[in-house]
Structures are given as C-alpha cells and as structure tokens.
Amino acid sequence: MIKEGQHLFVEGRGPVVPYQGKYAVKVPDVFERVRARWAAAGVDTSAPYLPMRIEMELTTKCNDACPSCGMGALPLADGRTLTDGQISFLLRQFTAIGLPSIAITGGEPFTAPRALLRLISQARTAGIDISKLTTNGVWGTARRCGPEFERLEKAGFFGNALFVPLLMLSIGEQTTPLEDVARIIHHAVTHYSDRELNVAVSSLADPARRDHRMDALLAVYEAAYGAFPHERVHSTMRVYLVNERLEDQAAVHRPGTTPVAKWMDHCFDCFAPTVGAYVLPTSLLKQDGCWFSCAAFNVPDQLSFGNLLREPARTVLARANESAYVARVRAGGGLKALHGVVPAEFTQHTPCTSFCDSCALLIGQHDKATGETTGHPTTAVIPAHALLTRTRAAQTDGTPR
Structure with missing residues (x-):
C-alpha cells in the first residue's frame, strides 16, 4: 500500500x-x-x-x-x-x-x-x-x-x-x-x-x-x-x-513519556x-x-x-x-515557534502523548506567558438528544417548557 x-x-x-x-x-x-x-x-x-x-x-x-x-x-x-x-x-x-x-x-x-x-x-x-x-x-x-x-x-x-x-x-x-x-x-x-x-x-x-x-x-x-x-x-x-x-x-x-519539546521539534507546519x-x-x-x-x-x-x-x-x-x-x-513553521515563548523548564520536562496533546498544553502555557486568550467561546446548536433530555427532565420536575 x-x-x-x-x-x-x-x-x-x-x-x-x-x-x-x-x-x-x-x-x-x-x-x-x-x-x-x-x-x-x-x-x-x-x-x-x-x-x-x-x-x-x-x-x-x-x-x-x-x-x-x-x-x-x-x-x-x-x-x-x-x-x-x-x-x-x-x-x-x-x-x-x-x-x-x-x-x-x-x-x-x-x-x-x-x-x-x-x-x-x-x-x-x-x-x-x-x-x-x-x-x-x-x-x-x-x-x-x-x-x-x-x-x-x-x-x-x-x-x-x-x-x-x-x-x-x-x-x-x-x-x-x-x-x-x-x-x-x-x-x-x-x-x-x-x-x-x-x-x-x-x-x-x-x-x-x-x-x-x-x-x-x-x-x-x-x-x-x-x-x-x-x-x-x-x-x-x-x-x-x-x-x-x-x-x-x-x-x-x-x-506519555515524550517531552513536549520533542513533539514541538518534529511538528509539521499545519x-x-x-x-x-x-x-x-x-x-x-x-x-x-x-x-x-x-x-x-x-x-x-x-x-x-x-x-x-x-x-x-x-x-x-x-x-x-x-x-x-x-x-x-x-510564522515559525510549527509548534517549534513557541520555544521562545513557553519556558524550557515546561517544554523539556512535561511529557505528553501526541502532537495534539502538546498543542493543547502549549496553548495554555502560551496564554499564561503572554496574557492572551486563544480561541473564542462558541455557541453550539443544541443537539437533538440534548433537547430530548431537557424535555424529559422538564416533564419530570414540572419545570415550565
């Protein structure tokens, strides 16, 4: 293959x-x-x-x-x-x-x-x-x-x-x-x-x-x-x-035994x-x-x-x-760009299991170091199964629907 x-x-x-x-x-x-x-x-x-x-x-x-x-x-x-x-x-x-x-x-x-x-x-x-x-x-x-x-x-x-x-x-x-x-x-x-x-x-x-x-x-x-x-x-x-x-x-x-730093160094620029x-x-x-x-x-x-x-x-x-x-x-061609932002003490000594795990950890450390907030709160459309659950709960406790 x-x-x-x-x-x-x-x-x-x-x-x-x-x-x-x-x-x-x-x-x-x-x-x-x-x-x-x-x-x-x-x-x-x-x-x-x-x-x-x-x-x-x-x-x-x-x-x-x-x-x-x-x-x-x-x-x-x-x-x-x-x-x-x-x-x-x-x-x-x-x-x-x-x-x-x-x-x-x-x-x-x-x-x-x-x-x-x-x-x-x-x-x-x-x-x-x-x-x-x-x-x-x-x-x-x-x-x-x-x-x-x-x-x-x-x-x-x-x-x-x-x-x-x-x-x-x-x-x-x-x-x-x-x-x-x-x-x-x-x-x-x-x-x-x-x-x-x-x-x-x-x-x-x-x-x-x-x-x-x-x-x-x-x-x-x-x-x-x-x-x-x-x-x-x-x-x-x-x-x-x-x-x-x-x-x-x-x-x-x-x-996870691989440190965040190693994931960063091998990250592809997505x-x-x-x-x-x-x-x-x-x-x-x-x-x-x-x-x-x-x-x-x-x-x-x-x-x-x-x-x-x-x-x-x-x-x-x-x-x-x-x-x-x-x-x-x-700008830095992948997660390795964060070496100068996230402390080496964290990246070299914190283990994780994947590129995605390292990315999530790095976002938290990046925002902590810079005072910035990554992402935006999203308002999801309520899924059908959740609507059904809410309706049943309302019927059970008498809450107006």
Whole structure:
C-alpha cells in the first residue's frame, strides 16, 4: 500500500506534480489558482491562516458504536444531520471566503444519503471541490455498492477541478464486514482510474495491542478478487487517542513519556499551504456549526474560533487570523515557534502523548506567558438528544417548557 507521507508539495518549495499523493491535485498551478479564489472573494491572501479545506461533519448519526470514536458520533436515533437550509447556508459561507474544497465526514455520511448527495451536488454548483469522503463502508453490500457509486457520480463527486477526490475507508473499531469494504475497494479500482478517484484505508489501532485490521482486510480481498491493488490504495495507520469530548469513552492506557519539546521539534507546519500527502491548512466544522482552525483527530478546544451557523465565516476566519498563537505558529513553521515563548523548564520536562496533546498544553502555557486568550467561546446548536433530555427532565420536575 502507498504510505501516507509520500509526494508532499508545500507552496514555495518546488513544483507541484499533478496526480501524485493521497490528496493528488489535477493542476500544477494549484496554489496560484487557490490564491486567485481567495483574492476574488476579497480575502487577504497574506493572512497567517487561510483554509484550503474544511473537514465538514455532515451528520452525527452513525450505524456503529466505536468505543474510541474520534468524532463523538451518536446512535441513529440520537444523531443529527445538517438540514437542506443549513447546507445551502454553509456553502454560501464557504463561497464568501473563497474556500477551494471540503471533506465530508460524520458520523457516517451514508446514514444520511439524501443530505450527502445534496451537499455534493450543491458544492459542485458552487465550484467547491470534494477532496475527501470518509466512510465506514456500511454501503458496501452486494446490493448497494454499485448503485451508491452511480449516485455519487451523478451528484458530481468525480467532477472536481483542483483535487482528485479521495474515498477514505475507516476500518478501525468499525463492525462493517471486511467483505463489504473489500467490495468497495474492488469496485473503485476497477471502474475508475487514479486520475478519477483515489482510495485510502484508515486503520486505527488499540494503543495497548497496536493491532491493525489491515492484514485481515488484505486476506479477505485476495480471497475474493485476487491480488490486492497496493499501487492504488493509500494507507493511514494511527493509534487511538483519548477524546475528551466523549464522556463514556472506553479507557485508553497510553502513557506519555515524550517531552513536549520533542513533539514541538518534529511538528509539521499545519498552516502552510500543502497538497499531496495532505490538504493544508485545514479546519473542522462540527455538525453544530462550531469551527476549529485545525482538523486533527483530537483538536484542542482552544482552537475553536466561532460558529458558522450563527455568524459570518469572515468574522470567524478573522478571529483565527487575529490569534497571536496562530500567528506565531504560522510564522515559525510549527509548534517549534513557541520555544521562545513557553519556558524550557515546561517544554523539556512535561511529557505528553501526541502532537495534539502538546498543542493543547502549549496553548495554555502560551496564554499564561503572554496574557492572551486563544480561541473564542462558541455557541453550539443544541443537539437533538440534548433537547430530548431537557424535555424529559422538564416533564419530570414540572419545570415550565
């Protein structure tokens, strides 16, 4: 399988080669075209942070119940999906800041098929690429697989101008039969070329055992279809992280012995325009509208700068660009820029478990040292399951509703 880090193209560091990498581009002048979009939208192209992509949580509904879900997905009965009006509103928001692309995630997007196809179709009309679609493969049954690809094609999933669309299949703790995942991969590589569609498999392992399901998937595929198409499938192999947004998440024992300073020194500049191995800068938009200036697996809450369902995207983007923390990280090429701000006594002697953990710790120390406050309190749309809980509580204690 193709390793994730291959074919990395960063703006200003040499030419871009089309059709190379997990997030391959279709044109060599992609950065020039993106900057032209920003300029046409009236966005300051010299700003420290301008997203090349928004990771968009279409729904919190999911057919599965992974104990370590990185997105905090909810059962089908409790989850919530963006409405038609919200989808249209958000796409207008994206157009207003010249956004080049979105990635669609959940929950499980295929539990909300009508909203999924509507989002793809309207994004296509707005001239916004779908750079990635993440799924657990629930639709990979013999009955659904082919027709779902046809629906995606009809909606315009393959009509990108800048990026080759990526279909990301997640097989960590998901219970989707590997036979169905293999069927999706086989259909993808036999019906579409690598100039039409990229395919990736995300295998997130339990930190205690570090066992990935990739080997099992390879065996299932080869038993059904023959040799696995290693030259077409990109791999993303990670270890599960603790997600503090999930109150009932299964305990994860992952002792942190690496000092913050080492994470800082090896941090990649997530705010530099990048394609190929990644699409950066990126951001995360939760289904409730809360917007984060990073789309990492466990993005720190302090990197939330507003709510795109309640206020203009320009306002939220401006907050991110007014952030001293964001500006310092961008100017210094990553977290290493904070060495001169956060005391060495802290960075050299405080252990943690990941880049995201180190970022959260550094934000706290940065704000303490500078007297600044990173992030912006966000007002989320109340999720359906919370409304139901409030209603039941009111009925029980007699509180007026």
